Amino acid sequence: MAAGPLVLAALLCASPLLAATYVVDGRAPNASDTNAGSEEAPWRTISRAGSAAELKPGDTVLVRAGVYREHVSITVSGAPGDPITFAAAPGAKVVIKGSEIVRGPWTKLSEDEAVAEPFPNAFSEVWRAKLGDEYFADPYFVASYEDPAKRWVSAVFLDDHRALQRIGADPIYPDVGYPRLATVGRDQYDLIDDSFYFDPTDQSLYLKIAGDPAWFAVEIGVRGFGLTINKVHDLVIRGLEVRHNRQPGGQWPMVSVGECERVIIEDCKIYQADFCGLGLGRSRSCTIRRCDLSYNGDTGLGMGECEDCTIEDCTLLFNNTRRFRSGWHAGGAKCIPTNRRCTIQRCEAAYNIASDGIWFDSDNSDIRILDNVSHHNGGCGIFFEINKGGGIIANNLVYANHGRGIYLSGSQKTWVVHNTVAGNDGGIVCMPREGDWTLEDVHVLNNLLLGNYVTADTLTRGCDLTLYMGPDPDAPERTVTSNHSDYNIYANTSWAPTLRQHWNPDNPLDVWQQRYGEDLHSRLLPVDFVLSGTGFELRTAAGLDGACELPERLNWRPPVPGRIGSTRTRWPAGAM
Secondary structure (H helix, E strand, O other): OOOOHHHHHHHHHHOHHHOOEEEEOOOOOOOOOOOOOOOOOOEOOHHHHHOOOOOOOOOEEEEOOEEEEOOEEEOOOOEOOEOEEEEEOOOOOEEEEOEEEOOOOOEEHHHOOOOOOOOOOOOOOEEEEEOOHHHHOOHHHHHHHOOHHHOOOOOEEEOOOEEOEEOOOOOOOOOOOOOOEOOOOOOHHHOOOOEEEEEOOOOEEEEEOOOOHHHOOEEEEOOOOOEEEEOOEEEEEEOEEEEOOOOOOOOOEEEEEEOOEEEEEEOOEEEOOOOEEEEEEOOEOOEEEOOEEEOOOOEEEEEEOOEOOEEEOOEEEOOOOOOEOOOOOOEEEEEOOOOEOOEEEOOEEEOOOOOEEEEEEOOOEEEEEEOOEEEOOOOOOEEEEOOOEEEEEEOOEEEOOOOEEEEEEOOEEEEEEOOEEEOOOEEEEEEOOOOOOOOEEEEEEOOEEEOOOEEOOOOEEOOOEEEOOOOOOOOOOOOOOOOEEEOOEEEOOOOOOOEEOOOOOOEOHHHHHHHHOOOOOOEEEOOOEEEEOOEEEEOOOOOOEOOOOOOHHHOOOOOOOOEOOOOOOEEOOOOO
C-alpha cells in the first residue's frame, strides 16, 4: 500500500538529508549573535552556536577563520548516530583563546628615577605595564578577585607561542609537604631573561625580554577555560585550535569534556594550557583522535572516572612546560583515577619535560595501552601505577626515556606483551608499592629488550627486566609465584643483559632461569639497533620469531603472529 502524504512528510522531516548548516564568522562586518546564523547573516561568536536552541541532531556549525577570544561552552546534544558537529570551515584556521593582548603603555624600569637599581643594568631590559580590572573579570575567578590582592597572572606569551618563566610563588599551588611547582625567584628584582613577575598590590606586570614589548604581541591568560562540553551527548568537534588560559585553581583543563556520552573530538590542536590541555572526566564512549596536545603547562591529556573511552592517533609532546613536580602530576597523559575499559592507542608521547609519557594512576581497570611510541621523556615511557584491575600493554615502541621504559608499580592482572623497549635508563620494571598495592598476576611475554642501562666507568645502573619475586631479595626461593616472564629476547651485545627479582640484585639469564624458572624460552641475541638524534631503528630482523600465543580472554592479537617485540621497527616512519 502506498504511503500517504502525511507519512511521506514525516519521513522527510526525520531524514538527515534535511540537516541544517549554521555559520560563525567573527570577522564578517555584519556578524552578530542576533543573526540567523546563515552564510549571509552569520553569528559572531562560537559561544552563541554552542547553546543555540536552533540546533537539532544532524546539524553542523561551520566556523570561519579567525581568533575567537571567548570561553566556548557547548550545551546542545545530538542523537545516537546523528550528532551535532562543530567544525572549522574547510581550510580555515580557527583559534579559541583564553588570553587577551596587553597593549600597555609599557615603561622601561631603568628609566624610572623612583626605582633603585639593585645592581648596575639590572633593569636594562625590564618593562612594566599596569593591568586594568578588565583582565580579572572571568566569573570563575570572582570569589578570589573580589580582593585585588588575590589576583594573579600565571602565564604570559610572546607572539602567540613563546611562554615566559613565572617569577615568584604561585598562589594556587602551595606546598603540600613538598613543592608541587618549584618557585623561581621572589619578585621583580629576581627577573631573568624571558621571564615575568606580577605584583598584585598595584596590578603591575613586569617583563624582562630582549626588546620593547611593543615589538611583540604580549598575551596573558585571563579566562579559566577555552572550551567546555558538559553533560551532553552525541557531538563531534573537529579542526579547532585552543590556546592560553589562566588556571582557576587545582587541576582544571583548558578544554573540558565532563559527564558526556559519545562525544568525538578530532583533528584539534590544544596548546599552552596553564595546567592540563584536554580533560576527559566521568564520561562514556567518547573518542579523542588525531589531536595535538602539546606544550601545555603540566599535562597534555587528563582522563578520570571514564568508561569505554578511546584516545587514538594523538601527539603528546613537550608538556610540563611549567615544570611541575613529576612525582605529583605531569607528563604527556595522566589518567587518574578509576577509568574502566579505556584505551590509548597509536599515539606519540615524547619530550615531556622531567615527566612521563603515558601514565595511568590509581585503581584503573581493563586498560589497553596499544601500538604507541613513547620516547625521550624525562621520566618513564609508560607508567602503570596502583591499578588492581590491570589491563594490557602491547605492541608499543618505547625508547630513550630518562627513566624506566615500562614501569608497573603496585598493579595486578596486567599483561606486558610484544613491546620493544630500547635504550631507556631501565627496561621493564614490575614492583609492588606500600600497603596493599601488591604486584601479582603480571605477565611479561614476547618483548624485545635492548640495552636498557646507564653506564659509567665503574657503575652500571638499570637492567632489562625487573620482576618481583618476593620481599626478601636474598631468599633462596621466591615467595610470590603469580608473576611470570617468558619468550622474551634480550640484546646480548656490548653489555650482557641482566634480570632482577627485586630492586638491585642482578642475574644473568641462565642464573635467572635456574633460580626462578622464568624466561625458560627466552633468548640472548646480538640484536643491533640505533638511536640517532631523536629516532630509532632496529637493524636486526633475523631471529625475532618464536613468540608464544596469548590467551583468548585477552581479546588482543599481535599484528604479526609469532614475532617478538613491536611490529614498529623505526621511528619516525621512513626516517634514518
